[in-house]
Amino acid sequence: MKYNFIIITIILLSISLLSSLIIIYSIINNQIINFENQLIEIQNNDNSNKEIQKKVNLFRVLNRKKSIEITRALTLLLSINLIIILLLLSLYIYSIQKPINYFYKKIKEIKINNIDSYKQIEPKGSIEIRSLVLAFNILIEKIINYQKLIGDINKFQGWKQISRIIVHEINNLISPIQTYTEYLLEKQSDNDKLNFILLKLNDIRNVLQKFREISHLPDANLFIANIIPLIKEVIYEFKSVELLSNIEEIYLFIDPVLFKEILRNLIKNGLESGEKTNVKIKIVEENENIFIQIIDNGSGIKEENLDKIFEPGFTTKKGSIGIGLSIVKTLVEELNGKIKVESKINEGTNFIVEFKK
Known part of the structure; x- marks a missing residue:
């Protein structure tokens, strides 16, 4: 003004x-x-x-x-x-x-993997720009708070409700930031930096989409189902994925929707672990247990990180918020299963999901 x-x-x-x-x-x-x-x-x-x-x-x-x-x-x-x-x-x-x-x-100094170190930006300039900066500060503060909340996600049985709240609240914060930025975009001749801000907002919306997908997963509805058709259905959604088993029938007490979501996340994680990575799925029967192995030939996981990968918020991938494997672990436990990981640098990773027959 x-x-x-x-x-x-x-x-x-x-x-x-x-x-x-x-x-x-x-x-x-x-x-x-x-x-x-x-x-x-x-x-x-x-x-x-x-x-x-x-x-x-x-x-x-x-x-x-x-x-x-x-x-x-x-x-x-x-x-x-x-x-x-x-x-x-x-x-x-x-x-x-x-x-x-x-x-x-x-904004360029913000590191998504180290967002806790974020220091609030001092509002400067016109009312519109100061409002934009203040809205952005509030957005980052909310993200930090929600990241801490996600860190305790395993303590909450209502994690899907938490995800819905996160999506709703952050969407409400993004809207005024986008409005102010688009308003300034019409007034300025040098639009590169404002377009960069809009690009970052789009990245945040992509993260929210992941939360939205999580929040719409149904509650576990367990019944006896043949997992082989479910595995083949998920494999069909990806390239470079192979099932190493001739078994036609394995019946487990599971929720088919959540079971497929577990596989999707683990396959996607494997395919993203390196360039031209392949994923193989192996099924092993031992006594009363079924072990489903999702094996990739990617870059592998450092030994010191193996105990951390299921922790909410932990990630080594650029642009990731580190909730995928945490959600996988939660879903496996909802199906009364267990999950562990084995990995060697430059050789690959093997996620092993265990279910009782």
């Missing part, structure tokens, strides 16, 4: 000054023309008097010289006025661009 008032004031003063210069020039120019006409009239009326003719010619020369001086002076004033306007406009543009650049720099 303050900057809008400044620019409007500059424009009004400029118009006023330009109008005044034009009016003054018109008045002076008319007077010069009238004086010139009077001199011509005197000259015509008294052609015989050489002294008067001489003085008239002298006055005409002086009049024209004065006219040129006045024109130059007014041109100089007009040029100075335009320079002042350009300087003030440049200052105004800089005053808007500076806080946007500052905001852009701070």
Whole structure:
């Protein structure tokens, strides 16, 4: 609002000054023309008097010289006025661009895997920009709080309700940020940084989509089902996945929807563990237990991270929020199963899901 008032004031003063210069020039120019006409009239009326003719010619020369001086002076004033306007406009543009650049720099410094270290951005600039920064600070604060909440997700039986709350609340925070950014996008000539902000908002929406998918998973409805068709159905959704088993029937007491969700997450995790990675699914029967192994030939997991990968919020992937494997563990336990992991760097990883027959 303050900057809008400044620019409007500059424009009004400029118009006023330009109008005044034009009016003054018109008045002076008319007077010069009238004086010139009077001199011509005197000259015509008294052609015989050489002294008067001489003085008239002298006055005409002086009049024209004065006219040129006045024109130059007014041109100089007009040029100075335009320079002042350009300087003030440049200052105004800089005053808007500076806080946007500052905001852009701070956003680039945010690390999704270390968001707890985030320091609130100081609001600067116009009301619109300050509102944008404040909304963004609130958004990050909410994300940090919800990340801590996710860290305790296994302590909550109502984790799906928590996910719904997260999606709803953060969506409400994103909307004003996107509105302010799009508003500024229409006003600025340099849109790269504002487009970067919109891109980051889109990344946050993609994260929310993951929460939304989690929140819509049904409650466990356990019954005896043949898992082989379920495994084949999930495999069909991916490339580079192979089932290493000729068994046609294995019946377990499970929820088919949640069972397929477990497989999807583990297969996706394996395929994303390296370039040109393949995933193989192996089924092993031992006594009263069924072991489903999801094996990949990816980059592997460091030994010191093996005990952490099922912890909510832990991730080594860029752009990930680290809830996929935590949710897998929760779903496996809802189906009364167990999950563990074996891995070697540069050789691959084997997730082993165990169920009772």
